[in-house]
Every structure is written in structure tokens, then in C-alpha cells.
Amino acid sequence: MSITPEWQSYEQNVSSFLSELGFETRVNEIIDGARGQHAIDVSARMGIIGVDILWIIECKAWNRRVPKERILTLQSIVNDIGADRGFVFSENGFQSGAIRAAENTNLTLTSLEDFRVEFEDEIKATKARVLDERIASLMQAFSAIWDLAQDERDAAFSRYSGPPGFDFLKGKPSAVSGVASHLSQMRASLESARFNRWPVAYFPLDLVDGEVFDVTDWEGLQFVAENTIVTCQRIYDHMMTPGESPVDWKTLQPPDLTSLLSAIRGQ
Incomplete structure (x- = not known):
């Protein structure tokens, strides 16, 4: 009867817990970096929008x-691979020098039990950061439309397929600004949620009576x-694609979000 080594069981336990959180995990994966290959105890991947x-x-x-x-070695591996975060799991703690080495870095030193307690904040912070970066990038893209040459800008506005004016805005250029303002509001809501200031406001793109x-x-x-970002990205892509004609903007909104809003509104 074979007995699984303690180190191997520990890797499997960490991998299993991360899988429960929604990560795709692999144990003892070889990952190519810029300077060579690295054997990773556990790798964890997640796609966010x-x-x-x-x-x-x-x-x-x-x-x-x-x-x-060991911390310095992991930091070099994280940098070489381009990983978002590095973690060291240990049930017997870390030397003071290791703790100092991890300060102000993208490394986290923890135990499996501590991570079970704290993982929710880690996951939320990661998702919030990714969503915020996507929103910031998209807002910058919409803003850059105004820097196009006049004929290109006019053509882009002519292909605008988004909410038809936000009631308080007139004309397609102003409606585009309305899309960007909704993205800005979403950033504010994510920031509030990050600090657990619930409830947070959500303004649908197609405002009904404010x-x-x-x-x-x-x-x-x-x-x-996520669904609002997808919608706004599709609106932008449609505007920037020569030859496209305006379409019903709700065809660009994911059906799941449309269904949710309809159900809330009792439609």
C-alpha cells in the first residue's frame, strides 16, 4: 500500500481549494518564462471578462x-513568467526576512487555513482590479474618438448603435459621452464595493425615468x-468598423442582462 507524501498531499489540498473557488488549477506544471522553464507546484488560472x-x-x-x-526565488519566477500573483503556502510560518521580502510586492505568504478565511477578499480585489482596468481602457478608447480627423470622427458617430440619447442628451456625440459616463459610474460602484459600502448604484444604459x-x-x-462592459465594448467596436450600419443597440447587449432588466422592470 503506497502512502502519498505529505508535500504531495499539501499541493493537492491547495489545488483542490483553489478549484472550488473557480480557478482552473494544475499541479506540477512546467511554464515557459522569458529566461527559461519553471516547475510550478500549483498554477491557478481564471478568466475575467x-x-x-x-x-x-x-x-x-x-x-x-x-x-x-525561497521568497526571492519565487519573485524572480513570477516576474519571468509574467504571473499576476505569487503565493507561498506554509503551515509552519515564515522567517522574518521572508516576510520583509514579500512586503509591497505581488507575493502573498499564507497558510491554507488563513487563505480559507481571507480568500474572498483576495478574489474580490483581483476581479475588481481587472474590471476597473477594462473600464478605464474602454473610457480612454471612447475619449480618443474625439481626437480623430473630422471625417473619421463623423463616420464613427454615424455608426453609433447605443442607447438613443439618454433622454437628457441630444445627438450621437452626446450619447457617446453618456456611454462613457455610465462606465465612470460603474467604476465608482466597484470602488464602493471594494470597501464593502453596500448597496451600490447600478444605472442601466437604457435609463427609464432616471x-x-x-x-x-x-x-x-x-x-x-461584466455585461455592461461587454455591451459598451461592442458599441465601440461597431462605431469603429467601416462599412457597418447602425443596428438596434440591444442586439449588442448580452441577452442575460436584457432578461434580468426586463424581469426587474416587470416587462
Whole structure:
């Protein structure tokens, strides 16, 4: 009868827990970096609105505290691979030098038990960061339309297929500004949620009588944020594609979001 080594069981336990959180995990994966290949105890991947997140994890089932050298080694691997985060799991703690080495970096030193308690904040912070970066990039793209040559800008506005004016705005250029303002509002809501200031406001793109919905949990906010970003990205892409004609903007909105809003409105 074979007995699984403690270190191997520890890797499997870490991998299993991350899988429960929605990550795609692999144990003992070889990953190519810019300067060579690296054997990773556990790799964890998650896709968030088209952005791939990669965490790499070292699992130390040691009977002593992890020294500084192991942290510095992991930091170099994280940098070489271009991973978003690095984690070192140890149930017997870390030397003081290791803790100092990880300060103000994208490395986290933890135990499996501590991570079970704290993982929710880690996941939320990562998702919020990715969503915020996507929104910031999209707002910059909409703003850059105004820097186009006059004929290109006019052509882009002529292809605008978004909410038809936000009631208080007149003309397609102003409606485009309205899309950007909604993205800005979404950033503010994500920031509030990050600090647990619930409920947060969600303004649908197709405002009806100035309505605003209160979102009371992270799952709901992530859903409307992801789908709103997808909608705004499609609006932008349609504007920037020569030869396209205006379409009903709701064909650019994911059906799941359309269905949710219809259900809330009792339609």
C-alpha cells in the first residue's frame, strides 16, 4: 500500500481549494518564462471578462519556517513568467526576512487555513482590479474618438448603435459621452464595493425615468459590470468598423442582462 507524501498531499489540498473557488488549477506544471522553464507546484488560472489571470503557488509542507531565499526565488519566477500573483503556502510560518521580502510586492505568504478565511477578499480585489482596468481602457478608447480627423470622427458617430440619447442628451456625440459616463459610474460602484459600502448604484444604459438599481452583493455587481462592459465594448467596436450600419443597440447587449432588466422592470 503506497502512502502519498505529505508535500504531495499539501499541493493537492491547495489545488483542490483553489478549484472550488473557480480557478482552473494544475499541479506540477512546467511554464515557459522569458529566461527559461519553471516547475510550478500549483498554477491557478481564471478568466475575467476576457482577461486571463494567472497565479503561481509554492507549497511548503516543511517542519520549519520558510526562509527569505525561497521568497526571492519565487519573485524572480513570477516576474519571468509574467504571473499576476505569487503565493507561498506554509503551515509552519515564515522567517522574518521572508516576510520583509514579500512586503509591497505581488507575493502573498499564507497558510491554507488563513487563505480559507481571507480568500474572498483576495478574489474580490483581483476581479475588481481587472474590471476597473477594462473600464478605464474602454473610457480612454471612447475619449480618443474625439481626437480623430473630422471625417473619421463623423463616420464613427454615424455608426453609433447605443442607447438613443439618454433622454437628457441630444445627438450621437452626446450619447457617446453618456456611454462613457455610465462606465465612470460603474467604476465608482466597484470602488464602493471594494470597501464593502453596500448597496451600490447600478444605472442601466437604457435609463427609464432616471431609474437606479441597488446592488447588494458582489456576485450581482460582477454580473452587471461584466455585461455592461461587454455591451459598451461592442458599441465601440461597431462605431469603429467601416462599412457597418447602425443596428438596434440591444442586439449588442448580452441577452442575460436584457432578461434580468426586463424581469426587474416587470416587462
